[in-house]
Amino acid sequence: MATTGAPPARNVWTALIGGSIGNLIEWYDWFVYSTFSVYFASAFFPKGNPTAQLLNTAGIFAVGFFMRPVGGWLLGRLGDRKGRKAALTTSVTMMTASALLIAVAPTYAQVGYFGALVLLLARLLQGLSIGGEYAASAAYLAEASKPGKRGFFSSFQMVFMKVGQLCGLAIQIILQHSMSDHTLHSWGWRVPFVFGAFAAAGIYYMRRRMVETEAFDEEGTANRERGTLRALFRYKREFLLVVGFSMGGTLCDYMYSTYMTKYLSNSAGLSKDTAALVSFCAIIVFIFLQPLAGALSDRIGRRPLLIFFGVTATLGTVPLMTALKGVHGFGDALALMIVGLVIITGYTSISGVVKTELFPTAVRTLGVALPYAIANALFGGSAEYVGLWFKHAGIESAFFWYATGCCAISLVVYIAMRETRTVAFSSQDRTPEQVDA
Template sequence: MSPSAALPRKPSGDERAKRRLALIGGSLGNLVEWYDWFVYATFAIYFADSFFPGENPTTQLMNTAGIFAVGFLMRPVGGWVLGRAADRHGRKSALTLTVAMMSVAALLISVAPTYGQAGYVGALVLLLARLLQGMSIGGEYAASATYLTEASARGRRGLGSSMQYVSMTCGQLLGLGILITLQQTLSAPQLSSWGWRIPFVLGALFAVVVFWLRRRLEETEAFTEQSAGRGRDDTRGTLKALWQHRRQAGLVMALTLGGTVAYYTYTTYLTKYLIGSAGMAKTTATLVSFTSLTVFAVLQPFAGALSDRIGRRPLLITFAVGCTVGTYPIMTALRSASSYWSALGLSLLALVIVTGYTSINAAVKAELFPTRVRALGVALPYGIANALFGGTAEYVALWFKDAGHETMFFWYVSGCALISLVTYVLMPDTRDAALSRAEADAAPEAGSLPPVTAAG
């Protein structure tokens, strides 16, 4: 083979334009999905007492956090149903379906009656909407991770997949930005009475726009190749096919464990922690979260691009070491933070550490599986890990706080990160995996992983 034959074919201008459109379309949809998912936790401090009566604010937040956690129980179900759909019918169709489900769920929350209006009927509506959101986001994570990874050029998959957490974080920022705006324009009683419904109405409207956008996306080359290459394959996206890759599924669960607990600790729980434990004003705590998440979003592409140069494992190992040894001192210092700047500095330190996981985890998971089971392989084990650990992180933190042993939660986060650290050290680096036969033929590399194609 001549040296030129081993070089990857330079993509045409039209191909580059299609890739940009795919990344933009997939990311914007992901942004709205995660905005709807996170805005529940963002506004819980204002609507908790509308659905759960009582005098103890921590108990009220535990009830709303419990419903937040219950939503995670549907993520494995959504991952299975919608991951199967993505592997059998295409990434585009699954992405369209997830955003339609999220729109309905946001609308339900926006019209839920309060306890004073209908007793616990409102809490039941919250629960049903949260279950629907959980199913939607369980499929969204896998479909978007797969779509963004497959739509990226082979040498830029870390950068491309990092857009998932950029858009996820921008969804949170959008929710926080709306909260800050409402805090400045409405009084606290107005926010608690009816103002908290506004972001859910907006979320439903945003989702309708994204539904239209996603219908215009093109399918990925890897899925098109898989669909056309072997005729009908009845095992695509099935549990039987996933069982053939059970080791990779186990890796996804183990590498997700520490990352998901750390991510939800320093994002959704951080505002409540600063208010309830550090005694910070709601407006100041919200501003700390908003600023730190903005920097966090900016960091993702840089870390993703770095992984394309040095590999995925160095970033994952750096995250796990930092989280294992740094959680206790960071959380302890945050509890004593007395100003915006001290809280911001500590929050940024924590999120810089977490970036080692968030920026590349989508690519790592997608690179472990062949095309015919890639979406399901990412979705189901990730959904299970999130249901058990990510979704319960906030509830566990509040439970330890209510029991008078808040610092035990810090050790819990460190322990989860330690388990993931062992996984990162032992697993192979996936950077050089070819996700399609076309990629393998276009750029065969000595020493790289074999093609992760339909044949596995």
């Protein structure tokens, strides 16, 4: 049996960075696609209604999510059979290639719809990579964490996700202030994707030096069914729990991230610069909330935080989004957005660790990846498209009621599910009583 094991205490933070930093690139790439689509939508589709062009690019954005279940299956199987490190290294390699494809994609004026096809292929490749990245990262972080601090350390997965979004926003703000609107529409929108490709390549080399977790090494490779669908479907209840568990949370997460900047500028009437600055400041607050909530879950359990999210999101989504539509300046928009982000912290800070705690080591990566990817494809990836579709149809408020219904269903799941905080992954975090048993 391998002896590398989980990193010792002095290297936990090294493992944390290596295991979670790919999520930074994930959210950076997906966020810059969403936010910079207002600049490149006209480059890949014929001139016409700007909202229709945005719908086309949002459609490609959503299609990428439907590759997540495939990526979740492929990389989830790889992570359970060959190790979390193998899955994490493969996913970041695919991220590099997809970012480069978008950066060099030809425009409609140059090659017609072929440019949109290249854009679509890049999004499909990103969907494959991200379908496995989230689960492999969640499994690695949870298994490498110190006993009793799994919620705290795992919350950094969301921290890095939002740092990636913050980096995307920072580049957007810098480019908006250093380039003319014409330049951004012409070629400036390509710059963030070039940065993303180089950053992903750097993370690849970092991950090649990672060590495997103790839980994976203890499991061994003798079990031929590890990482297979047959083994996973022995846990049908847990599979369905992850889908229902993720439905409301992933929808609200994308609603307050990729959709919010457009909502503030397209519906509330704020300038693009102001909308981007509001999101930037709110996400800084959100980042600091994640480890605090993760640490709280290590003390009081995961379910209280999830139920807090479910109740407040079900009751507060419609009034909060309605109030945001009526804001007149930076301060009001920032305050209301922070309220929304406090609500979804009950989900985002611990969603990864709860999913890993539902499955055994042999199918942990696949068990997180596949059902979460399905929920993300159906509810998270489609959030922006559904919101724009309702707006295009003249009934934008219906999107808020749709989100409320999804949150209500998830709340039922949170109330019905068991507490997972005390689940042991390996000998490093088993109590004496669990070892004796």
